[in-house]
Amino acid sequence: MKNLLSRFLLLVIFIFIVSLTNSYAQFNDYTLKLGLQANGLLADTEFDKENRPPDPEYKFSGLGRLFVRFEFFTPIIETELGGGFGRLAGQDTTNSNWWTYIIPADVRFIISPFDMDVWNPYIYGGVGGMYFYNDQKPAVSPGKEPEKEKGLTTIFPIGLGFEAALSDELLLDFSGGYHFTGSDDLNGWSNKNSGGKNDGFYNFGIALIFVSGSGASDNDNDGLTKSEETELGTDPSNPDTDGDGLKDGEEINTYVTDPLNPDSDGDSLKDGDEVRRHKTDPLKADTDSDELTDSEEIEKYITDPLNKDSDGDNLLDGREVNIYKTDPLKVDTDADKLSDGDEVNLYQTDPLKVDSDGEGLMDGEEVNMFRTDPLNPDSDAGSVDDLVEVNRGTNPLDPTDDVIKIDVPIVLEGITFATGKSDVTPESEAVLQGALKTLQTYDDIIVEISGHTDNVGSSSSNQKLSQKRADSVRFWLINNGVNPDRIIAKGYGEEYPRVPNDSSDNKRKNRRIEFKRIR
Numbered sequence: 078m079k080n081l082l083s084r085f086l087l088l089v090i091f092i093f094i095v096s097l098t099n100s101y102a103q104f105n106d107y108t109l110k111l112g113l114q115a116n117g118l119l120a121d122t123e124f125d126k127e128n129r130p131p132d133p134e135y136k137f138s139g140l141g142r143l144f145v146r147f148e149f150f151t152p153i154i155e156t157e158l159g160g161g162f163g164r165l166a167g168q169d170t171t172n173s174n175w176w177t178y179i180i181p182a183d184v185r186f187i188i189s190p191f192d193m194d195v196w197n198p199y200i201y202g203g204v205g206g207m208y209f210y211n212d213q214k215p216a217v218s219p220g221k222e223p224e225k226e227k228g229l230t231t232i233f234p235i236g237l238g239f240e241a242a243l244s245d246e247l248l249l250d251f252s253g254g255y256h257f258t259g260s261d262d263l264n265g266w267s268n269k270n271s272g273g274k275n276d277g278f279y280n281f282g283i284a285l286i287f288v289s290g291s292g293a294s295d296n297d298n299d300g301l302t303k304s305e306e307t308e309l310g311t312d313p314s315n316p317d318t319d320g321d322g323l324k325d326g327e328e329i330n331t332y333v334t335d336p337l338n339p340d341s342d343g344d345s346l347k348d349g350d351e352v353r354r355h356k357t358d359p360l361k362a363d364t365d366s367d368e369l370t371d372s373e374e375i376e377k378y379i380t381d382p383l384n385k386d387s388d389g390d391n392l393l394d395g396r397e398v399n400i401y402k403t404d405p406l407k408v409d410t411d412a413d414k415l416s417d418g419d420e421v422n423l424y425q426t427d428p429l430k431v432d433s434d435g436e437g438l439m440d441g442e443e444v445n446m447f448r449t450d451p452l453n454p455d456s457d458a459g460s461v462d463d464l465v466e467v468n469r470g471t472n473p474l475d476p477t478d479d480v481i482k483i484d485v486p487i488v489l490e491g492i493t494f495a496t497g498k499s500d501v502t503p504e505s506e507a508v509l510q511g512a513l514k515t516l517q518t519y520d521d522i523i524v525e526i527s528g529h530t531d532n533v534g535s536s537s538s539n540q541k542l543s544q545k546r547a548d549s550v551r552f553w554l555i556n557n558g559v560n561p562d563r564i565i566a567k568g569y570g571e572e573y574p575r576v577p578n579d580s581s582d583n584k585r586k587n588r589r590i591e592f593k594r595i596r
Contacts, residue, residue, distance in 0.1 A: 173216035196241045199238055531578050
């Protein structure tokens, strides 16, 4: 027996070493297993216990068996249904041989708690029934209980074993155990004095198992089979191998991301955060194509990674940040009443300067209110800055009003006097308001107010009258706030007529007040 056992162990070790080179089977991951098993049997009866022969010889016999295995609720527990045919043999107390044909059928529960690729140890226990037929009776002394030649009995197989992988579809199974039975008649001899001990037998088996559906399970519920995960290199016991918040199956089948890389697009955001929280594309570092990565938008600039122009100013967020240095969350970074986009795209002004031309008007005021050029401090090129013109009330788009020319008289049309009088009439004040505004606008000029008459009367009287009328206008302006030092009044009488004094209409035209800048 020792020689036989040593050979069996050597065979087991050899097959186990061979199986190491094919270590890819998934023992607890299959649809169905079908096995063909050969068993060596060793009887355990009265003759092998208290009634041993004087020089016993162990008789090994055999059992062929067919079985199927399938998972029982959980991969850790398998159910095996099997049956076979064999012969159980032994020796009686006289060293005579006996044998019994047996047909066992049983259900076994196999517990294999290890998820291993190379070999799979297990223990088993079960219950079943067995038909037996004693074909060779033992030679025993008369007077014993009559033997039972055949019958049915319950069996309770227990034992342990292991599976070794030859491939994903083919396994070798090695097992050993014991069969308890409910009968004392397996050896064709019953001894009531045996204390109620029933017959049994040891078994040592080797089986070839064919595996169907290996690797087809999804124990981690990630949407990938175990075989698929093995091929991909993901962890079949971890639904999220890279820890990015997406199941491996989602990454492969839905988002086409890398289940082994938590940041497939390299934008410093986990794929799961992109999908679940930010709704960005985990395969694009810059989802909205605004020249900023999604991570920069979310973590640094707080812009919208799904909107290339977060503030709606017609500039890409990335260009605002990287080129123009403007604020991608503010339409008008410099608060000059022009959007950053308009400054860059339409007016070429500086979106970081309120007043690009530095004349004192905001770019937005120049464009929207005064229609002046925000890049030119003197839009009308009349020699006076736009701000000065705006403040004094002249038109910054009209160069003719930038300055009043020296020694160019302006007739203040509409100023009238009573005949021979010098008092300013109320209707003349509307005209004088214009002169007043000019002096207020051009606050650095000095003017001459000149009086003129027609030729009615003597020259000396006309000269005096014209002086009084010029003085009346000067006093009116002074009374309305003009510095006296800025106004000179001078009467010229009839000396400088505008037109010939040959008609009443022409004489009216010659009776006038003129306004002239002298400095």
